[in-house]
Amino acid sequence: MPIQIDLASLSHLLGIPASTPLTTGDMCRKLQLVFYPADRMSPRMNCFVSSLKNACRTLGIQILKDEEARQDDGKFKPGVVVIAPGTHPDDKLAINQVSTLYNNIIVGIHDEATPLDRQSPAQQKLDMIVSRLAWDMVHISIYLDSDSWTICTMNGGVVRLESSCPLPSDILKTLVPKLTAQVVPPKPSDLDYRPGSIPAGAETINGVAQDFSQCAALWRSNDLLLTHTSRQDLTYRSALYRKIVARYLDERSGMSYGFFARQLPSDPPAAIRFQETGLAAETIENTPSDGLTYQGKNVVPVKVIDEWFLVEPGPVTVITTRSGCKKTALDPATDLVSITLDNGRITLRTPANLPDTTVSRPSFDTLTILAHALGNRFIASILKTIRPSWEFPLQLAASGASMTHWHGYPEQSFTPEGYFIHGQKNPPVSCSTPQSAVYSFLGKIDALEKSLETGIPYRGDIHIEPNHGTNIVGTLTLAETAALVNAPCQHE
Numbered sequence: 001m002p003i004q005i006d007l008a009s010l011s012h013l014l015g016i017p018a019s020t021p022l023t024t025g026d027m028c029r030k031l032q033l034v035f036y037p038a039d040r041m042s043p044r045m046n047c048f049v050s051s052l053k054n055a056c057r058t059l060g061i062q063i064l065k066d067e068e069a070r071q072d073d074g075k076f077k078p079g080v081v082v083i084a085p086g087t088h089p090d091d092k093l094a095i096n097q098v099s100t101l102y103n104n105i106i107v108g109i110h111d112e113a114t115p116l117d118r119q120s121p122a123q124q125k126l127d128m129i130v131s132r133l134a135w136d137m138v139h140i141s142i143y144l145d146s147d148s149w150t151i152c153t154m155n156g157g158v159v160r161l162e163s164s165c166p167l168p169s170d171i172l173k174t175l176v177p178k179l180t181a182q183v184v185p186p187k188p189s190d191l192d193y194r195p196g197s198i199p200a201g202a203e204t205i206n207g208v209a210q211d212f213s214q215c216a217a218l219w220r221s222n223d224l225l226l227t228h229t230s231r232q233d234l235t236y237r238s239a240l241y242r243k244i245v246a247r248y249l250d251e252r253s254g255m256s257y258g259f260f261a262r263q264l265p266s267d268p269p270a271a272i273r274f275q276e277t278g279l280a281a282e283t284i285e286n287t288p289s290d291g292l293t294y295q296g297k298n299v300v301p302v303k304v305i306d307e308w309f310l311v312e313p314g315p316v317t318v319i320t321t322r323s324g325c326k327k328t329a330l331d332p333a334t335d336l337v338s339i340t341l342d343n344g345r346i347t348l349r350t351p352a353n354l355p356d357t358t359v360s361r362p363s364f365d366t367l368t369i370l371a372h373a374l375g376n377r378f379i380a381s382i383l384k385t386i387r388p389s390w391e392f393p394l395q396l397a398a399s400g401a402s403m404t405h406w407h408g409y410p411e412q413s414f415t416p417e418g419y420f421i422h423g424q425k426n427p428p429v430s431c432s433t434p435q436s437a438v439y440s441f442l443g444k445i446d447a448l449e450k451s452l453e454t455g456i457p458y459r460g461d462i463h464i465e466p467n468h469g470t471n472i473v474g475t476l477t478l479a480e481t482a483a484l485v486n487a488p489c490q491h492e
Contacts, residue, residue: 003303004302004303004304004442004445005300005301005302005303005441005442005445006284006287006289006300006301007022007438008287008288008289009287009288009289009290009291009300009301010438010441010442011289011438012289012290012291012343012344013300013313013341013343013344013374014341014344014367014370014371014374014434014437014438014441015190015341015344015345015346015367016367016434016437016438017434018289020434020435020438021180021435022427022435022438022439023427024172024173024176024177024427027176027177027179027180027427028059028060028061028172028176029060030180031056031061031062031081031176031179031180032061032062032063032064032069032079032080032081033056033061033062033063033064033080033081033082033083033179034063034064034065034066034068034069034076034080034081034082034083035049035053035063035083035085036082036083036084036085036094036097037066038084038085038086038087038088039086039087039088039089039092040086040087041085041086041111042086042111044111044144044164045085045086045109045111045144047164047165048085048109048144048149048164048165048166049083049085049109051165051166052083052166052171055166055167055168055170055171056171058168059168059171059172059176061176064080074097075097075098075099076097076098076103076104078099078103078104079103079104080104081104081105081106081107081179082094082097082098082104082105082106082107083107083109084106084107084108084109084138085108085109086109086111090237090238093136093137093237094106094108094137094138095137095138095241095244100247100248101137101139101244101245101247101248102182102184102187102248105139105140105179105182106137106138106139106140107138107139107140107141107142107179108133108136108138108140108141108142109141109142109144110141110142110143110144111144112143112144113143113145114143114145114150114152114158114160115128115132115143116128116129116150116152116158125156125158126156126257127233129141129152129153129154129156129158130154130156130234131234131235132152133152133154134231134234134235134236134241134245135234135235135236135237137237137241137244137245139153139154139182139183140152140153140154140178140179146164147162147163147164148160148161148162148163148164149161149163149164149166151174151175151178153178153183153430154183155183155257155364155407155430155431155432155468156257156407157178157428157430157467157468159174159428159467161174173427173428174428174467176427177427177428177429177435178428178429178430180429180435181427181429181430181433181434181435181436182433183364183430183432183433184364184432185248185249185323185361185362185364185432186346186348186362186364186366186367190346191339191345191346191347191348191362191366192345192346192347192348193348194347194348194349194350195349195350195354195360196350196351196352196353196354197349197350197352198337198338198349198350198351198352199352200351200352200353202351204264204317204319204338205319205332205333205336205351208262208319208336209332209336211262211402211477211478211479212260212262212321212330212332212336212478213330213332214478214479214482215260215404215477215478215479215481215482216260216327216328216329216330217328218479218482218483218486219327219328219406219482219486220328220329221486222486225257225258225327225328225406225407231245231246231249257406257407258327258404258405258406258407258469259320259321259327259363259365259369259403259404259405260320260321260327260330260402260403260404260405260478261318261319261320261321261369261402261403261404262318262319262320262400262401262402262403262478263316263317263318263372263373263376263396263400263401263402263403264316264317264318264319264400265396265397265398265399265400266314266316266373266376266377266380266396266397266400267380267393267396267397268311268312268314268377268378268380268381268384268393269312269381269384270381270384270385271302271309271310271311271312271381271382271384271385271386272294272299272309272310272385273307273308273309273310273385274301274307274308274309274310275307275308277294277310279294284301284308287300287301290343291313292310294310297312298312298313299311299312299313300312300313302378302382302445303445304382304386304445304448304449304452305449305452305453309381309382309385311378311381311382312381313343313374313377313378314342314377315340315341315342315343316340316341316342316370316373316374316376316377317338317339317340317373318338318339318340318369318370318373318403319336319337319338320336320337320338320339320363320366320369320403321335321336321337321363322334322335322336322337322350322360322361322362322363323361323362323363323364324359324361333351334351334354334355334358334360336351337349337350337351337360337362338350339362339366339369339370341370341373341374346362346366346367346370348362348366364430364431364432365405365431365432365436367432367433367434367436367437368405368431368432368436368437368440368471369403370437371436371437371438371440371441372403372440372441372444372463372471372473373401373403374441375440375441375444375445376396376401376444376473377396378441378444378445379392379444379445379448379458380392380393380396380397381393382448383448383458386452387452387457387458390457390458391457391459391475392457392458392459392475395475396475399475401460401473401474401475402473402474402475402476402477402478402480402481403471403472403473404471404472404473404478404481404482404485405431405469405470405471405472406469406470406485407468407469408469408470409464409469409470410462410470410485414484414485415462416459416460416474416476416481416484417456417459418451418456418457418458418459418460418474418475419447419459419460419461419462419472419474420446420447420448420450420451420458420460420461420462421447421461421462421464422443422444422446422447422450422461422462422463422464423439423443423463423464423465423466424464424466425466426439426443426465426466427466428465428466428467428468429465429468430465430468431465431468431469431471436465439463439465440463440471443461443463444461444463444473447461459474459475459476460472460473460474460475460476461473461474472485
């Protein structure tokens with residue numbers, strides 16, 4: 001991974017641990033697994049589990065004995081991934097061996113074909129995946145077939161591997177990232193929550209409400225944007241498990257997929273060329289995590305095509321859809337929230353006078369959304385210095401930027417003018433993870449470099465997330481993006 005920005009500095013700006021593993025090699029070194037014994041396993045299951053253990057050992061992944069993986073109270077230690085093959089009675093599910101669903105990823109393995117009909121609508125497939133995860137109280141399900149095995153995740157990801165037993169290369173490319181980067185919603189402790197702090201009729205909402213509504217209507221005409229899987233419609237083995245899922249989702253009404261967002265106008269100062277500062281080159285290597293101080297201002301070094309720039313970070317604010325709302329039938333008065341990132345701290349504001357029935361929660365993808373917004377600010381700052389005639393900084397300052405995410409991929413030929421693609425080779429993590437936020441920011445620098453190399457003025461980027469979906473971010477409005485994406489024959 002090229003060094004475009006000190007990762008400790010980026011972690012500080014995003015408010016994530018500097019130890020977050022970003023490569024599959026680092027992920028393997030950090031992983032700790034324990035295999036939870038089943039009452040019974042079929043011969044095929046035994047063969048698969050044995051091959052899985054061997055593949056993990058080959059990759060240097062630590063497999064703990066049961067007693068090594070547990071803490072004094074008998075529960076599995078936080079951070080240990082629990083592999084639970086086979087069937088278990090209700091009272092012996094692996095969920096009973098962990099403190100919370102937040103602390104440990106639980107993987108169920110089933111000796112049966114995946115219950116997904118390839119002809120079924122995407123929404124039905126998603127509902128079936130989430131229903132099985134809720135029934136077994138696991139984060140990931142693996143299904144075994146005679147000549148393949150399939151990974152299903154709670155964010156709707158489905159990956160089918162064409163082999164009867166797992167190969168180390170398949171484990172490294174597909175399963176390791178999913179075991180490292182957990183799909184979790186932002187916890188209350190992760191942000192400064194200010195309910196009801198957006199006044200009724202606030203200009204920040206009214207100014208973008210029409211764009212959100214027009215965008216929603218354009219997506220409504222197809223089934224490409226997965227909407228909502230209600231936790232009330234799921235079947236649980238007990239009332240306790242129903243409560244655990246509700247607590248895990250922070251009382252959200254269910255899992256919603258995709259988001260629309262509008263970054264509010266941002267006008268950063270022009271970046272400073274490092275070579276013009278007179279600072280020693282070692283200064284960059286010794287950058288503290290909270291950045292450098294230059295001429296009384298806090299700045300962060302960023303490298304673009306072999307040249308270092310000092311960029312002044314600042315707060316970014318985004319209006320986005322609340323978690324759990326139906327994205328294709330938005331009510332701007334109740335379904336939009338404001339999120340701000342400022343020096344690693346997130347502030348969530350919700351509209352005043354919300355109905356008691358409205359659960360207003362931040363998107364699972366909050367950090368990724370804000371990483372895109374921060375990246376836009378950095379790009380505008382750099383372009384002011386090296387390409388002052390390009391319009392992106394002026395447009396970001398005047399009207400902000402739009403962001404669209406859905407669990408699908410555009411045709412390869414789909415690239416609006418001035419938009420640049422990145423991310424295809426990243427590990428396949430969900431966009432609700434710290435890794436995705438880092439990939440989003442670094443990918444934007446890659447996109448900027450492609451723009452500069454081609455001479456095509458930068459307008460935005462298309463972030464492809466393997467096994468997951470697409471983020472389209474730039475100066476097009478939400479409605480303009482929706483019209484392009486939903487044009488005939490635009491999807492695979």
